[in-house]
Amino acid sequence: MNVVLIGFMGTGKSTIGRGLAKRLALTHVDLDELIVQQSGCSIPEIFARSGELGFRQRETACLKAAMARSGVLSTGGGTAVQAANRAVLMAAKTPVVWLTATPETVLKRIGDDPNRPLGRPDQLATLLAERTQAYQAVADLIIHTDDETPVTLIDQIAFWLTAQQQTQA
Numbered sequence: 001m002n003v004v005l006i007g008f009m010g011t012g013k014s015t016i017g018r019g020l021a022k023r024l025a026l027t028h029v030d031l032d033e034l035i036v037q038q039s040g041c042s043i044p045e046i047f048a049r050s051g052e053l054g055f056r057q058r059e060t061a062c063l064k065a066a067m068a069r070s071g072v073l074s075t076g077g078g079t080a081v082q083a084a085n086r087a088v089l090m091a092a093k094t095p096v097v098w099l100t101a102t103p104e105t106v107l108k109r110i111g112d113d114p115n116r117p118l119g120r121p122d123q124l125a126t127l128l129a130e131r132t133q134a135y136q137a138v139a140d141l142i143i144h145t146d147d148e149t150p151v152t153l154i155d156q157i158a159f160w161l162t163a164q165q166q167t168q169a
């Protein structure tokens with residue numbers, strides 16, 4: 001992968017990843033979509049049939065497959081929380097961008113979405129606080145999304161990636 005987006009549910013990883021890939025003329029891979037494709041069933045169905053553990057096993061397998069490809073990878077909200085997945089990300093030496101948002105923003109954006117089994121409104125703030133350190137541990141760039149439009153966020157990340165490439169050239 002050329003760049004990986006991590007962060008909590010509703011921070012915009014899928015939205016920004018899709019737009020960033022278009023901007024950079026790269027392929028976009030959405031890890032949640034890849035898991036659904038490979039499993040042949042929806043995320044809530046995977047959680048119902050195989051539990052969170054079953055979902056996490058599929059997520060790690062798909063992450064490894066995705067990291068072997070080029071493009072922009074939008075991870076799921078829990079991907080970087082798993083130590084095994086953080087090891088995969090660090091080994092790849094791909095730039096990792098952490099998208100952040102407050103629990104209030106997340107709630108406004110995702111509401112009570114049945115497609116996010118861990119996105120219960122009354123649990124969002126606690127879950128976000130528990131996960132923050134894990135995201136931070138692998139982040140090369142932190143982008144606060146609360147008051148920015150997707151287009152502005154794509155501009156910021158594209159600018160940073162170009163500067164990174166120039167430093168390395």
Ligand SMILES: Nc1ncnc2c1ncn2[C@@H]1O[C@H](COP(=O)(O)OP(=O)(O)OP(=O)(O)O)[C@@H](O)[C@H]1O
Nearest residue numbers: 008009010011012013014015076077109148149150
């Ligand atoms: N910067 C933004 N400003 C306003 N709305 C946004 C912004 N980014 C994303 N959204 C909206 O928030 C919702 C969730 O975005 P998205 O699905 O991209 O989040 P995500 O990080 O991929 O979540 P998940 O971890 O559950 O996959 C969408 O309706 C999207 O249009």
Ligand SMILES: O=C(O)C1=C[C@@H](O)[C@@H](O)[C@H](O)C1
Nearest residue numbers: 009032076077078116117118
């Ligand atoms: O935050 C999480 O743990 C999740 C977020 C979604 O992207 C999906 O990966 C799934 O619903 C789990």
Ligand SMILES: [Mg+2]
Nearest residue numbers: 013014032074
């Ligand atoms: Mg997403």
